[in-house]
Amino acid sequence: MSRFPVRRLALLGAGAAAVTLTLSACSGERVQNAVNATNSTRGLRVVLDQRYGPDARNRLDVYAPKDARNAPTLLFIHGGSWQGGDKSGHAFVGESLARAGYVVGVMNYRLAPQHRYPSYVQDGAAALKWLRDHAREFGGSPENLFVSGHSAGGFNAAELVDNARWLAEVNVPVSSIRGVIGIAGPYSYDFRQYQSRVAFPEGGDPGDIMPDRHIRPDAPPHLLLVAEKDTTVHPQNALNMEAALKKAGIPVQRVVLPRLNHVTVIGAVARNLTWLGGTRAELIRFVEARRLK
Template sequence: MPSRFVRRLLPGLGLLALGLTLAACSGQTAGGSAQNLLNAAVSTRGLEVTREQQYGPDTRNVLDVYAPPNAQNAPVVLFVHGGSWQGGDKDGHKFVGESLARAGYVTGVMNYRLAPQNRYPAYIQDTAAALRWMRDNAAKFGGNPDNLFVSGHSAGAFNAVEAVVNERWLREAGVPIRAVRGVIGIAGPYSYDFRQFQSRVAFPEGGTPDEIMPDRHVRPDAPPHLLLVAENDTTVHPQNALNMEVALKRAGVPVTRTVLPRLNHITVVGALARRLTFLGGTRQQVIEFIEKNRLR
């Protein structure tokens, strides 16, 4: 029998889950409303939350850190939001920071420069720079600077994967490649012809998929990857994760591709929230991957 508190909470969570489901079909307004409702229901009480940390010179080069109380040598996770590289922000993903911090991880939730004013590779360079900041400052929050993980949703998953599998970006940012223990891509567009979609404004004019897509850039010493796919995703085609998996395996990189039933492009990230784990297995998959690959 659910507790009285849970019984009071269930109707609101049901409406929130419905809102997240409808958001995939109703556009950014519905998605933003559901996201705001979710964040309003999230309490960070007891966590160490440090906001608006500047990791680079642009006004969008800021991140928030969510740390467990009295953390010691904890894994460090950087989360990158989605939004077709043209929208979204860290403030809409408070629920991710709270959820992963409650799991015991020092978690950074970042903003990055947006298209069309800033095209590839600006947002990849921002991801690598934010990861450098998290590594440099990990110890202040009780994190281990050599126990780094990078995750992202949708466009943010592209950023997370590209920033790590392409040897250029970590090297340019000054992040030792061995410091990154794993990458978690959630519903990411890793392998598609952007020239056929509105998102082409996020990429250089005249650019080609062979020059830009992460599945063309895999280095053989990349860390393990977890690629999460929403079964009912109608925004990012599952072939993206299939192609990325093939490229990683071809390079000898450990990879797990998991299709999560019933979830769509929005609910797959919503299910990272502790109060929405009934939607699907996103949070469990992420935690299990980090626990398997973290330094001990």
Template sequence: MLRGMSKVSRSPWLLLGLVVGAAVLAGCSQRSAQDTLNRAVSTSGLDVTRDVAYGPDTRNRMDVYAPHGAANAPVVLFVHGGSWEGGDKDGHKFVGESLARAGYVTAVMSYRLAPQNRYPTFVQDTALALKVLRERAKTFGGNPENVFVMGHSAGAFNAVEAVDNARWLREVDVPVSAVRGVIGVAGPYSYDFRSLPSARAFPEGATPDEVMPDRHVRPDAPPHLLLVAGSDRTVGAQNGENMRAALDRAGVPVTFTVLPGMGHITIIAAMARPLTFLGPTRRDVIAFIEAHRLR
């Protein structure tokens, strides 16, 4: 045992991954695992700008992680999950760090939460954050015409709905052509929320046809990557399958991948560089961005 631990201790990066990965797999709270990981992930060598305002509310803030000396780099907007009632940008430093190390200017945003702020507030916040990020992209070393929008869980709903429903980008005067791709990780795009606790995130009397992203796909939407956790007990796989079908019907290019053995939390935890052994999330996201970015 001591000899084995001695070998592991020579690699702090591996040891960190094993410790945090064990916490995730053991079912520790999502925020607890996030905090452990975020404390250990270093942003040394990156340019980090915190609390960039994109609107008047205190939660209308985003942190921007950029490679040092970036110029004309692809830009990624990341939207956190939390059933629309929890979560924030601070819990996802590991995503910003991971994507910035891959060469992308990455904004990790917070948004207004339900039940005080119901649909479409959090979708409108996503569109507004995208607008401000594009306007300021060059100051961070990014290309405003080379933008990707990514989200996990409820954040994937926000990301997909904000781009695919023609209404939201039009409201903030963002051309859909500026968005090169949308990445949804374990998103609830297509379900009947009316008898579930998440009904608190939607207007009284609303129906799935009125709010679900798979009902709102514009034919000129950009390519999508949909990642589904094969062992997800929070968001059913049918959400991803229905979203893929809707994109197919609209003629929108979509890459649909089920990641076997991954759960609702491990699929996003695997974005962290110390936790890539959990699954291929980071690899697949980077491959998608590289395939669709402007050159």
């Protein structure tokens, strides 16, 4: 996992117009929303800033089809090296997956260095509990849950589900979770070598913290999406996570997406950027295969 360098990325937007923006290689929020501005939420039910905890960052936005009934319910967690990022920069994820027929919660969480591990993981568990408790209000199913995240959010998604401690703290049964979708997540790395160490306890041991060390025996199936051109999160993270899941007997699919990098792998969730690569299609394929019918 690198230091999330700043890069210049050129994307072809709607009408074949060239859009070039300087962006953070970890989250890419500005480019994602700039090129995704045409994806209106018209026809969806959108409810913003729902409070799931006491902190100012304990908020989530819900995107749902207006006619949803017993739909899969998905929590999405943004990236940002645990130190940045915002749910508003990932509105395109909520819009895109709600158009696929899902009830989607896009969450914020407390940020490092003020809030270190496990604060942001506990926030994810609390947000999942809120989404489960309120799923029926939006036409979603509380027993048909999926958890997904990009980059640091992929770590959070895996850790909050796979480490039995966090779901137990909020009284969410793991049996209600149908699957975990990690997108370019750093599930297995030595944070002490990188600037992201400020997101973890001083003197912390990666062996006690990384999600690949915490696989519960009753974990749900996982989809690990890897960007072929990712130079921010090394693909060894997904290989180690895949091996740990297989050792525990947990079904896992690791899919390497051609041409995509750390930014475009999440940007490709946007409906008008699917030409970039297969992130959205793979995510939907996994949910459809795992959802309760």
